[in-house]
Amino acid sequence: MKAKTFLTVVVEKTGTGFSAYAKEVDGLITVGDNLTELKQNFNEVLGHHVAYLREKDDSISIADFSVNYVLDLxxxxxxxxxxxxxxxxxxxxxxxxxxxxxxxxxxxxxxxxxxxxxxxxxxxxxxxxxxxxxx
Structure with missing residues (x-):
């Protein structure tokens, strides 16, 4: 069984909504008008990342990632x-x-x-x- 890759997604409030980035993987960034949209958009970005990784190793899937969203108090x-x-x-x-x-x-x-x-x-x-x- 393959170990999960844990991603810490830092969520930040912006003037128009929210932005987020994964601390562990450069380039995994997105925005959204609200937290629900932001999470949907991040899942889409992660899906593109997985597709890119599949070009190198076809055994990877989105289920191999565990995402933890963190937000400032x-x-x-x-x-x-x-x-x-x-x-x-x-x-x-x-x-x-x-x-x-x-x-x-x-x-x-x-x-x-x-x-x-x-x-x-x-x-x-x-x-x-x-x-x-x-x-």
Whole structure:
């Protein structure tokens, strides 16, 4: 079994939407008006890259890649501005509201440990939302 190639795709907010690039592979870049379009466009770019690689080795496929999209904390909460930062900080991340606002505005240094804590909180929120059904 072939090992997956992991790609870290850095997403950045632009004046007209978003841009993204893969840290590990030069030339894998794209843009989109929103995050959904950006991901679709990146998958298309990755597909072209795989087609190019197939010219050298026909055993490669898009399934051989694992893509992890990373977004700056401030940009995330600007984009998902419907999330109340203060409520999220206390209920899901377990972080003081004032300190959390400083993190999201880049006024306080953010450790890797705190990033993981925030990420876990976001995933917890997403899981709860995913498991809801309305009647």
């Amino acid at each position: 401030e940009q995330f909460f600007d984009y998902f501005n419907v999330i109340n930062k203060s409520a999220f900080a206390e209920q899901y991340a377990g972080i003081n509201q004032s300190l959390f606002r400083q993190y999201t505005k880049k006024l306080a240094p953010l450790s890797d440990e705190k990033l993981v804590q925030i990420s876990r909180g976001l995933h917890k929120l997403a899981d709860e939302l995913n498991n809801l059904t309305f009647t």
